[in-house]
Amino acid sequence: MKRSTPVRNKILKLLRVCKYPLSVPEINKKVKANKTTIYRQIESMIKEGILFKFDFGDGVVRYESASNGHHHHLICNNCGEIEGVVLDDDLTREEKLIFEKRNFLVTSHMLEFFGFCKNCQSDTKS
Amino acid sequence: MKRSTPVRNKILKLLRVCKYPLSVPEINKKVKANKTTIYRQIESMIKEGILFKFDFGDGVVRYESASNGHHHHLICNNCGEIEGVVLDDDLTREEKLIFEKRNFLVTSHMLEFFGFCKNCQSDTKS
DNA sequence: TTGAATTTTGCAACTGAGTTGCATAAAATG
DNA sequence: CATTTTATGCAACTCAGTTGCAAAATTCAA
Numbered sequence: 665m666k667r668s669t670p671v672r673n674k675i676l677k678l679l680r681v682c683k684y685p686l687s688v689p690e691i692n693k694k695v696k697a698n699k700t701t702i703y704r705q706i707e708s709m710i711k712e713g714i715l716f717k718f719d720f721g722d723g724v725v726r727y728e729s730a731s732n733g734h735h736h737h738l739i740c741n742n743c744g745e746i747e748g749v750v751l752d753d754d755l756t757r758e759e760k761l762i763f764e765k766r767n768f769l770v771t772s773h774m775l776e777f778f779g780f781c782k783n784c785q786s787d788t789k790s
Numbered sequence: 791m792k793r794s795t796p797v798r799n800k801i802l803k804l805l806r807v808c809k810y811p812l813s814v815p816e817i818n819k820k821v822k823a824n825k826t827t828i829y830r831q832i833e834s835m836i837k838e839g840i841l842f843k844f845d846f847g848d849g850v851v852r853y854e855s856a857s858n859g860h861h862h863h864l865i866c867n868n869c870g871e872i873e874g875v876v877l878d879d880d881l882t883r884e885e886k887l888i889f890e891k892r893n894f895l896v897t898s899h900m901l902e903f904f905g906f907c908k909n910c911q912s913d914t915k916s
Numbered sequence: 917t918t919g920a921a922t923t924t925t926g927c928a929a930c931t932g933a934g935t936t937g938c939a940t941a942a943a944a945t946g
Numbered sequence: 947c948a949t950t951t952t953a954t955g956c957a958a959c960t961c962a963g964t965t966g967c968a969a970a971a972t973t974c975a976a
Contacts, residue, residue, distance in 0.1 A: 669942090669943090669952085669953060669954085670953095670954095671953080671954075672953090687933090688933075688934080689932085689933075697954080697955085698954060698955045698956075699933085699934080699955095700934090700935080700936085700954080700955070700956080701953075701954050701955070703933095703934065703935080704953085704954090705953090717847060718847035719845055719847055719849060720900070721843060721844035721845050721851070721900055722851075723845060723849060723850075723851040723933095723962085723963085724849075724933095725847070725848075725849040725933085725934090738888065738892065738894045738896070740894075741897065747892070747894065749888060749892065749894075751884055752884070752887065753884070758877055758878070758879070759903065761878065762864065762875060762903065766864065766873070766875065766908075767907075767908040767911075768864045768866075768873065768875075768903070768905055768906070768907050768908065769905045769906045769911055770864070770903045770904070770905040771867065771904060771905040771906070772903075772904045772905070773901065773902065773903045773904065774846070774847055774900070774901070774902045774904070775899065775900070775901045775902075776899065776900045776901075777885065777888065777894070777896045777898075777899045778896070778897060778898045778899065778900070779894060779895045779896040779897040779898070780894070780895045780897070781893075781894050782892075782893040782894065785893075785895055795923085795924060795925085795971090795972090796924095796925095797924080797925075798924090813962090814962075814963080815961085815962075823925080823926090824925060824926045824927075825926095825962085825963080826925080826926070826927080826963090826964080826965085827924075827925050827926070829962095829963065829964080830924085830925085831924090849933085849934085849962095850962095851962085851963090
């Protein structure tokens with residue numbers, strides 16, 4: 665893939681301003697382009713390391729701009745809102761212990777928190 | 791859903807002995823039953839809290855028996871093997887800080903580590 | 917123990933994410 | 947400006963997961 669094509673720029677621009685990760689269908693609604701093209705551009709940007717890919721256990725794959733830096737998410741069980749969060753201590757101690765105890769070399773991790781956001785804590789709903 | 795039906799028992803038995811989480815297609819290969827039935831049994835067991843559902847960012851939804859207890863995973867980037875791991879400190883301090891700082895009440899989390907297992911650390915492959 | 921009510925299972929058909937092959941459009945290069 | 951390369955789009959496909967409906971199995975009451 666070359667650089668700086670219209671579709672690619674639109675995807676990047678969208679993900680850079682978005683505070684939470686987006687799925688391809690969500691990206692598609694904003695960046696109106698052929699879905700094959702979108703999947704291919706995303707794949708190439710992931711390989712270059714400028715996009716991160718992950719999901720929250722719901723089978724929905726989401727993408728986020730790497731320019732936002734490494735962080736985790738707070739996902740509300742009630743309203744579904746997703747906030748970013750940066751931890752004080754980012755598991756380096758645990759990762760070292762894992763290597764010492766299990767001989768598994770950790771290169772990255774995925775950590776997401778589920779619960780209830782400010783607004784939904786007062787609600788009775790589960 | 792009632793309890794203790796043949797399909798349900800087979801799924802549970804399989805997941806209880808399996809050390810890593812399985813996807814529905816994987817479950818299907820062992821528990822030979824209609825896929826609709828499997829999806830429905832899994833859904834009901836998730837609601838009862840005897841099964842956990844999550845994935846590793848690859849869009850593949852996997853299930854694990856809750857009887858194995860709360861733990862995390864070490865996923866090898868090279869061979870794909872999945873090991874379970876229990877942390878010394880299970881993020882309670884971080885979760886408390888999140889509530890204090892952000893007013894988000896954490897009820898659960900999902901933490902997975904990616905890297906290279908014992909066998910794959912010697913390999914040159916990425 | 918028989919028969920109605922309920923639950924589980926299976927089938928067929930569908931939805932929707934993601935992929936692949938192929939043809940065309942747009943850039944880059946000489 | 948013609949050739950090569952890369953990006954885009956379309957059509958058709960695969961596969962996970964869902965839904966409606968009918969049949970089988972189970973429960974339970976009389």
